[in-house]
Amino acid sequence: MERDNPIKITDENTALTKAMRYCAYQERSQQEVRDKMYEWGVAGRIIEIVISRLITENFLNEERFARVYARSKFNQKHWGKIKIKQGLKLKRVPDVLIKKALACIDLDDYMAALQQLLQKKAASVKEKHPLKRRYKLQQHALSRGFESDVILDVLKNNEL
Structure with missing residues (x-):
């Protein structure tokens, strides 16, 4: 649902705080956070600064996200590895991390x-x-x- 006048966040700290809350709720991929910040109207240069801060402060971790995603899609939706792999690719998770995540499935x-x-x-x-x-x-x-x-x-x- 798009709004006519999207929120414009020009302040780095506001964007960081909002992104931290977004990441604290559940595991997110970098791409999900990036997309959400674009939706909020955050400027491109600020997005990358915020992403690196989120990684540094361990709010964002692609490997952790991939493992949680794979485990939850398998346990809750009973997806096979092909469908899980496609889902992770859509989230732009690197292939190396996708392999690690799929290896976690017993x-x-x-x-x-x-x-x-x-x-x-x-x-x-x-x-x-x-x-x-x-x-x-x-x-x-x-x-x-x-x-x-x-x-x-x-x-x-x-x-x-």
Whole structure:
């Protein structure tokens, strides 16, 4: 929701205080903070100063953000690694940190979550033809961001 007259913050301290409050509420990526400050009408040169102060004072930490994002999307929304990776890329998190964040997801938990997702979907799929049924389950898991080889392994090892 855009306003006709966006807030214009020209004072560095005001921008810093507001950004600190924004970051204290939940983990943020640098890009989210940058976008929010543009929304507030903060001047470009002030934005970069504020970002570096937030990093120095540990309000912003890209690695911490990436780990929290990956963990929460996996635990709460049951997203697969592909979808989590896409989400982090949209937040402009560096690839190195994305890899670290994805490595934090326990493989056993990951496989269990995929199996549970497929079992839940299998209960609602009405298709009787085995190949069509398997395809529908596979497509559902793909749409949730799981890797096709992992999906095929789970489908092969379970009668769904």
